[in-house]
Amino acid sequence: MTFATILMLVLLGLVAAFQVALAAGAPWGAVAYGGVWPGVLPRGIRINSLVFGLVVYPIASLYALDAGGLASFEWLPARGVVIWVLAGFFTLGTLANLASRSKPERWWAPVSLAIAACAVALALG
Secondary structure, eight states, X not given: OHHHHHHHHHHHHHHHHHXXXXXXXXXXXXXXXXXXXXXXXXXXXXXXXXXXXXXXXXXHHHHHHHHTTSSOOTTSTTHHHHHHHHHHHHHHHHHHHHHOSOTXXXXXXXXXXXXXXXXXXXXHO
């Protein structure tokens, strides 16, 4: 489980850093959100990226650490369920990336798939 945990943490960190960069104004809109906004994202979408980069993915990392046994966060709600939710979320993300009209955004599909696979491995224990 240690490999799956570490891989998931590294990939979540990569995605979080990308989202924070988008929120800070990096001109990578063609590689996110279906490529609808090439260049710098609009303010509302940048706020969404900020929330995912600084809140959602770090919380997902806590669940990965907990499920992988590298840390224990007994205060986290629904620990056994949320790791499955993450597996589903990243599986859907993989499908969305593959279906994107933006060819560069499709590069995220293997990342999402790897995170989903790690989450499944951690959920199965």
